[in-house]
Amino acid sequence: xxxxxxxxxxxxxxxxxxxxxxxxxxxxxxxxxxxxxxxxxxxxxxxxxxxxxxxxxxxxxxxxxxxxxxxxxxxxxxxxxxxxxxxxxxx
Numbered sequence: 001x002x003x004x005x006x007x008x009x010x011x012x013x014x015x016x017x018x019x020x021x022x023x024x025x026x027x028x029x030x031x032x033x034x035x036x037x038x039x040x041x042x043x044x045x046x047x048x049x050x051x052x053x054x055x056x057x058x059x060x061x062x063x064x065x066x067x068x069x070x071x072x073x074x075x076x077x078x079x080x081x082x083x084x085x086x087x088x089x090x091x
Contacts, residue, residue: 007015008069032038040047056062 077087078086
């Protein structure tokens with residue numbers, strides 16, 4: 001049964017070494033493809049700006065900014081005030 005394989009032990013060793021090198025190259029390729037930091041490093045300012053904008057919109061920043069910018073002059077007399085709230089008589 002052992003004579004059916006015509007390869008010598010030296011050939012088997014060379015084949016194993018070649019397979020090890022191919023596997024090492026494949027692992028290196030996979031590691032470089034999975035390195036998210038290297039991919040995002042060039043796009044970091046864009047990603048940070050997008051995250052900041054999304055956080056601003058989600059937190060209601062547009063409405064708050066518009067209320068601040070477009071604030072109308074308050075008319076009437078203040079009857080009572082409790083912290084930031086006030087009751088205004090608009091006669």
